[in-house]
Amino acid sequence: MALRSDWSQRTCSLARGLDVLGDPWTLLVLREVFFGNGRFDAMKTRLAVADSVLTKRLAGLVESGLLAKKAYDDGGRPRQEYVLTTKGEDALPVLNAVAIWSEKHLPAPSGQAHMYVIHSGCGRRTGSADTCTHCGERLTAANTSWHSLTRSDAPVELATAGA
Helix, strand or coil: CCCCCCCCCCCCHHHHHHHHHCCHHHHHHHHHHHCCCCEHHHHHHHHCCCHHHHHHHHHHHHHCCCEEEEEEECCCCEEEEEEECHHHHCCHHHHHHHHHHHHHHCCCCCCCCCEEEEECCCCEECCCCCECCCCCCECCHHHEEEEECCCCCCCEECCCCCC
16 A cells, blocks of 8 residues: 555665555554454544545555455344454564554653553563563564553453464
């Protein structure tokens, strides 16, 4: 999904990555899916986003192969929810890095406005996006939790590919 122009063929890896991940709504949608919130209406409510914006970002993430649609039945008509693919799960260090950087460098508007990256294996908050700074284990969606103080009193296990 291009930001202002198509950067998908640029020689710079960072530019090509930004072509897919460089839009703030895209990262926020991925955040919701990692939190296990893959249904359109739930994402729309949590993000306070217009239908058209969310629809466009979801379509781009599916087209880019970061998300897949999975059918579910809510008792009415068949519906689709969005789940991570392996490619989407591999974006976790990017989201971790943004959260860790923000916690370190940007003031929070309130005492509840924090999100910490927790390595579930040792239960400690980490200062690295891809490796636990306490025990050295590589962070994956399966062994990482996010503790968003506005969401819950305890860390939330992350969704994994196909879950």
